[in-house]
Amino acid sequence: MTAAHAVLTLARRGLLTPGSPLRIVRQISALRQWGYGLGGSLLSAAARSPSRVALIDPSGSISYAALSSSACSLASSLRSAHGIGPGDRVGVLCHNDLDFVLSVAALSLLGADAVLINTGFSSSQVEAVVRDHGLRLVLGSSSFDLPGLVVPSSALALASTLASASASASALEPPARPGRTVVLTSGTTGTPKGARRPNPRGPAPLVAILDRIPVRAGSRVLIAAPLFHTWGYAALQLAFGLRASVVLSPRFTPASASTLVREHGCTSVFAVPVMLSRLLEAGCVLPGVRVVAVSGSALPGDLATRFMSVHGSVLYNLYGSTEVSWASVATPAELRRSPGTAGRPPHGTRVVVLSPSGSPVPAGVVGRIFVGNSMLFEGYAGGAFPGPAAADGLLATGDLGVLDDSGLLTVVGREDDMVISGGENVFPSAVEDLLATLDGVREVAVVGVPDADFGERLAAFVVRSSTALSADEVRDHVRRLGARFAVPRDVHFVAALPRTTTGKVIKRELFGEE
Known part of the structure; x- marks a missing residue:
């Protein structure tokens, strides 16, 4: 990715607008000190746009300055009361709400690893995550019911943790080791695996997504996709990078999504495909949206066409996986041309389709999909599972696909399906x-x-x-x-x-x- 392309993309999305010189210096300084993880992105956004609304959820709204202060306070409490520091693993079991954002941001600032636990897991699955990942603590949101949850004796209930977090935060220093995020795979084919996600080393991941999905800086964004999922978490990172105002609801319903978009003036929505189906079935619309970005599973049949017949040319479909992050993005024009397409790779991303012997296949021939970008995962936590196949610095997605003569990718199914x-x-x-x-x-x-x-x-x-x-x-x-x-x-x-x-x-x- 060239510097010129990055600057042009950031400018097109409204990130290079003039501002207070002092705030810009503080913004850049925060990124240099704390990096591009969630905690660093939050501190950077607070330095540049302190009074802007950062988050809206059922508990109310909070500014970037207040959210940053609260995250630092929670980080200080976790460090002083529970000894959490660089390299420690802490579970986060939250719905889409303020508690999730505070917990993950605080852990990022401490250099601890946040293990995002699926809220749909059974008690036995949660117990297995706690045991297999050696969690020192489990943070659960105040809105989350934890009946029968079993955690190590060193773990504490969220209520006491958050109560102690109200204490004044002592000065935090950037950790010697950046915290990582561990995202658990969906478990559709067996035991969920913990994929270690790297921290962004610069703006390249932000630029890659914005290259194909035109979300604007400072806009209001509804994240309906679960935050514990790769796509929901990526949307949160993207929103903080854009200094956008994030709107969250603990549970998705078509009616609530429509209401939130209308009430808060959301112009972008991040969702999973089944949510689009539910919206159409319920006759609910997302008024005024300019971008509806989906990922997490394939767009079935003519769903893309039917959705855009109601909402216009606003749909973007990102194809990727927990292991490779993103591979390609289909724009509205591409989805109208081919409703099942996965689109094209963003700038700086490489997608190839290989034969079983590892050589590229011609256009129109099905093969294994391999991806290269700046956010390939670092392996499965604990090393209990082998990683996906690799070739020439690329990782396999586990899917079979085909490229047409124009470079559009279509995913035809899982290798083992x-x-x-x-x-x-x-x-x-x-x-x-x-x-x-x-x-x-x-x-x-x-x-x-x-x-x-x-x-x-x-x-x-x-x-x-x-x-x-x-x-x-x-x-x-x-x-x-x-x-x-x-x-x-x-x-x-x-x-x-x-x-x-x-x-x-x-x-x-x-x-x-x-």
Whole structure:
């Protein structure tokens, strides 16, 4: 990434506007001292725009100056009362609220590692996270119910921690070691793994995202995606880098999202794809938004087209993973041209599609997707799991994809999801996209199941919007629009698809949903 491109991108997004010379000096000084992690970004934003609203949640609003002061106070309390310092691991179990932001910012300032715990985890999963990651403390928001939560004896309840945090903060010094963020994978295929996320070493990650997603400095941003998820956390980092005002709600509903956008004048929304489906089903709109950025799972069927027919050309789809951060972004124009596309890599990002032998495949040929950028993860915490495959400084996403002649990337499915039926390779996601266009289908998931004659066969799990829809109509729709070998022989009508809190379908649980 060239310096000229970075400056141009930051200028286009409103970050290089004139300001008080003293505040600009303090802003730059904060970044030099504390780095580009969440804590440093918060202190930098507070130095430049102290009175601007930093955060709005059900408890009220708070300025950048007040949020920065509160984070420093909590950091001081964690250090003095609990001995938390560089390298210590602390769990954060919070909904989207002020407590999450305070906790992670304070840990960043101390150089401690924040382990973001999925609020949808079962008690046994939370216990496993505490044990496997050796957490010294678990911070849970005051709005979070913790029945039956088991933590090490050294951990304290959040209520006492936050109460002590009201004490005056002693002077903090930049830690000798920057704190890291550990994001737990979704666990859709088994035990969640803790991916160690690096701290940004400069503005390159901010520039990369802003290169393709035009969020403006100082704007109001609703983050509906869970903050414990890579996409929600990235949105928070991006918002602080833009000195934007963040709007949060502990739980997403279509009505609440529409109300928050209207009441607070949000012009950008960060969400996961299933939230768009829920908005359309409920007939709720996001008035006045200019950017709706989604990530975390594939955009099914014609969802992009249907959403933009209501909201206009505002939808941006980021493809990435916990391990590689971002890979590519599809703009509204690209999504109108190809609703299922993952778009193009931002400036400074490299995406290649390789054959099993590791050589690049021609345009139009399916291969393994590899990504290179400045925020590739540092490995899984504890080293209990092998990392993804690497090639020439690039990491595999675990997905199969294809590049067209113009450079647009399309993800066709997970490497381990491909079904071989009667010698034919079938990608379940392609069948899902076909069925998503059938009247009467609300949601659908397709998987491979063992078959004595063909090795595997396809099974479709369909949530109907009309009870009149039959299994034969499902098969006929695929037979008419797709390949003969892509027709699902098994069709199961279910009340709902099992999903993670970020909207991904948990396919291993499908057979328990009938």
